[in-house]
Every structure is written in C-alpha cells, then in structure tokens.
Amino acid sequence: MYVISLLGMSKVIQAPIYKIWEWLDIFNGYIPTKTMDQITYFEIEAVEVLTFIKEKIEEEYDLLEIRELLGKKTVHPF
Numbered sequence: 401m402y403v404i405s406l407l408g409m410s411k412v413i414q415a416p417i418y419k420i421w422e423w424l425d426i427f428n429g430y431i432p433t434k435t436m437d438q439i440t441y442f443e444i445e446a447v448e449v450l451t452f453i454k455e456k457i458e459e460e461y462d463l464l465e466i467r468e469l470l471g472k473k474t475v476h477p478f
Contacts, residue, residue, distance in 0.1 A: 403434055403441035413450050423453050426463060430470040 410417045424431055424440075431450065432443035442450075452473070456466045 401434070402444045403436075404444065404446070405439075405441060409442050409446065409450065412447055413454055415450070415454050419454075420450065423450060427453060427467065427470060430467075 404412065406417055406420060409420055413420075424433070427449075432445045434441050434443055449470070452470070453466060456469065461469070
C-alpha cells in the first residue's frame with residue numbers, strides 16, 4: 401500500500417496544507433487515509449478525490465453539492 405504525507409499531498413494537488421485539513425474534516429468519509437504512529441497519511445486514491453474536491457470548490461460548488469457528487473462518484477465511502 402502506498403501512502404502520501406500531508407506535505408506530499410499538498411505538493412501533488414497544489415493546495416495549501418490548511419485547505420487539505422479543512423477538506424479532510426468536511427469530507428472525511430470520502431478521503432481514504434491511514435494513521436500510522438499517530439500521523440495521518442493519505443492513500444494513493446486520495447489524490448483523485450482531493451483533486452475532484454479542489455476543482456469543484458474552484459467552480460464554486462456548494463459543499464453539500466460536492467458531498468452529493470462524491471456520494472454518486474464513489475460506490476462506497478472509504
């Protein structure tokens with residue numbers, strides 16, 4: 401299993417760390433993470449999910465709309 405640190409994810413999707421934490425709090429059930437030694441890492445699939453969230457926020461979608469789209473996009477929450 402491959403995992404990405406918060407800093408790594410920030411660089412990959414080009415979003416500030418504080419925004420990723422905010423999205424993780426809001427969309428927790430849809431962003432696949434793994435905790436190791438009390439540190440949260442993102443599973444590789446989270447790149448696609450966070451990129452999707454970032455794009456929808458830039459397109460000015462409401463957070464509830466994004467949650468609904470994630471529900472339709474994902475067969476099951478992570």
